[in-house]
Amino acid sequence: MRKSINIFISIIMVAGLVSCNDGGQKKGKRGAQGGLATNAAERVYVAPGELDEYYAFMSGGFSGQLAVYGLPSGRLLKVLPVFSQNPENGWGYSEETKPMLNTSFGFVPWDDSHHPDISQTNGVLDGRWVFINGNNTPRIARIDLKNFKTEEILEIPNSAGNHSSSFITENTEYVVAGTRFSVPIPQKDMSIKDYKGNFKGSLTFIKVDQETGRMNIKFQLMMPGFNYDLSHPGRDKSHGWFFFTTYNTEEAHSLLEVNASQNDKDFIAAVNWKVIEEYVNNGGGTKVPAKYAHNILDENTHTATSTMLDEVLTVNPMDVPGAVYFLPTPKSPHGCDVDPTGEYIVGNGKLSADLTVHSFTKMLDAIEKKKFDGEAYGIPILNFEDILAGVVKQPGLGPLHTEFDDKGNAYTTFFISSEVVKWKVGTWEVLDRQPVFYSVGHGMIPGGNSRKPFGKYFIALNKITKDRYLPTGPELTQSAQLFDISGEKMELLLDFPTIGEPHYAAAIPASMIAPNSRKIYKLAENKHPYAALTDGDVKVVRDGKEVHIYMNMIRSHFNPDNIEGVKVGDKVFFHITNHEQDFDVPHGFAVIGANNAELLVVPGATETLVWEPKQVGVWPFYCTDFCSALHQEMQGYVRVSPADSDIELSWSLGDE
């Protein structure tokens, strides 16, 4: 509690400072952007009926979801439910999707989603899947970009605060998930005071099946008890390595804002995953008990299954020579970003005024010559000067993240001084700076985390909104800002609000996704065990206190729409198949007094809502999604009789 008050106060103080400073600048800026002075409006205007140039997948932050925006318009296209229940379409409420939110802690209907990353082939975006991490109850989700649906969620055991996640290697061989909070591994009852030397931080490498996208944990690297904050893969020449920033190398367990800021330098951990992979393939590592859920949604049965796994392979870095090195990096680095060539690793020391850039070539050289500057828990520490490529001198205050364009420039976000700074990779000179409103976290360039960025736009994902929109009481949305970066100077084009608190985002040219986007599920491929695929399959079956209704629907009726013989105390399963085979004709289903949500059934799919009637009567259900001129007629009744009634089950539609 005290900690959160402290944080709150400091944020307010910082924000206060920032907003005081920016007030004047902003006014000036607004004047300069009076519409007539620039053609900014024209450059973000997507005319009615026209389509955006990019899909942007922006994390939903503490909404737990993933938001899909169009760029450059900044229009919200869809909120994809991932880690949180979504009553709008029944995600996490329907019987089919409830297993997706199962964990070793039971059903967890919420999470904090942070860092989406789009799959790659040869270091270039390929648009197959987007991955995103759940930070709070450690999980990684895979969203299929044909179906725009969360198709898999894998829980990460031995992790806590799954923050340096979910970043992929350049052929999507692995999705990587690092822990921010170190914990006892395995968990046990012990004094918090004994943290130092006893807690561990796990870095999890999840293998991705190239055909199906299915994930499974290949190994967990058991690292010293630091905080593993962010990570990025090596690419091109540094492919095979993965880089993680650390803070709290002090191993403090209380008042971290002071106690974890003592060391002049923390580390970037450089992990040679190819060496460890080989070690593991040759039988290395230790299997340890671990309980974690693996949840998969099948696109033909439209149904998720949750499997509880019970062991995981762990690797002690000491057992694999050449696997891990520490690169000293000033002042609690946050973002850990690798440039498109794979040569430069940028450490954004959030309490430092400078940006530190390490050289991959120099790092390999120092390793080869064994030029070490000590060790930490047996892991060699390289000499700071030996691996340093350069320093961007005093570009701003509070650097957090760096993205890259396709012209050899880097763009770093500065939280405290609330600006984006463009600098030249290699010469480290600052080329441009633009204020943002206010206090930017991540920045994002489409493909900015790949070998081939699309350097046309930069999005600043801001933490503080304040006066950018009409006030909506004390609680505001977050704010994103779109810059045109095609010229020498960055140009602010557009503000738009975002859901939750978007941390990172990932964007891709629309042409790589849109042509494959699914329009309907084929009824012929529907393998749901309770599907009513023809009117002949329509029935109502009692199994003890359970009543299963095999129902279908099409514009604009349910079959059956009159059901009798249900009793108080029954558990009624509405299994509803949408018989439409046309694009954008979903039907909704809602029944009075349901203690969950509605269903939104897309064409060709089957979904199930459970209803436990508590009162005798005749109760209506209806379609919630305006489907045709006769939508209002799309309704039905269930007669609910007393528990001891002997009325037989019956069902009908019209006179049939």
Add this chain to the structure above:
Amino acid sequence: MRTSLKLMTLLFAMALISCGGKEEKKKETFSYDKKAPQTETTTKKEEVLPPSKRVDLTSKGVGPITSVTLDADINQTMADQGSEIYKKMCTACHRADKKFIGPAPTGILERRTPEWVMNMILNPEQMVNEDALAKELLMEFNGSPMANQNLTEVEARAVLEYFRTL
């Protein structure tokens, strides 16, 4: 862009058609008097067949199908395939020999051309907007739209063959 070009061409074509002699029809479609109850009573006295019973063996409707040749003999294999498709994709709204949500297909080829039937299956949105008879049918069936079940032309042809067996 390409779509709008197509639309323009269509509109132009329609404009041509409407100039080209079907004046009576045009008048009917746009006539307010027609809809007044008085007129209806008078016409009722004569013989007003509901559109579902009317016979039009010339119109091919609007859509991808411009010509279908029916062999003298029914292709039973194709009809069986059509029956399966009909069962899966159509019975939510149609019964073989009675009016349900939509009209019964039995005897349909005595009232409509095979092209019209296939266009109604394959292209219902445009049909109910642009084909005069389909428009009237929509009203006769309470405005309940014929759903596009995304059949292929081959599938729609099989369903047509099945209709011949009814």
